[in-house]
Amino acid sequence: MAAKKVKEAVAYFDHPEQVEEPGFYTLTGDTETDENGVEHESNFTPDSLVYASPDGEGFVYDKPEQTTEQATEGGES
């Protein structure tokens, strides 16, 4: 049976003040609309831990069984 895909917005959190475990989280909170009609996530907080889907598309609720080797690249922006 295929894993259930997450439909909510997801972001990556790793700050110990916000989450116990670094990872992808759905978010919860209120939205506000500014004077230009733009919707803002007003102090959304992480809600449920979710996982990258093994098929490389989207996120799933259940932790997949997999390991990946990691390399690191980057710079300042």
Next chain:
Amino acid sequence: MAENFTDEGLDRLLNYAPGGAGTLDTTLYLAAITTAGAGPLTASTVPPRTTVWSTGYLTAGGEPVIGTGAYARKAVLNTDWGAAATNASGRRRTAVQQSFAASTAAWSNATVVGTALATASTAGAGVAYYYANFDDASTVVVNAAGITLQVTPYWQHDI
């Protein structure tokens, strides 16, 4: 390299002061901008200041699709930012280094030229305050699994 505030971001700041309105952002989100952005974007160009991030994140910013290859915007907490300090002709705050999640496959737009600092985790919402290339004018190609994009964001107001 290039960096600039956006009109919509400045509007939001001006709404706080002197406007005295709006809800402060305690968490911001880093988004990758890539060569898929209009221009196309390069290691020394960023989206124009007039870009509306909620509709232009893909076309102007070339942001990778959230969820593909485990790309997601990276939350930056307000306590991640260091104290303001003088830098050249302005004042700057620099955040601790931020790591996106390691890729699990190639990102949909793989050649990253910098980042946007936005108010929303969700594609299609919020505004971007600031766009910046990498300081060393490099690109980072996330074209496979196991690559972690790390950036040290800063925010500077010039006099």
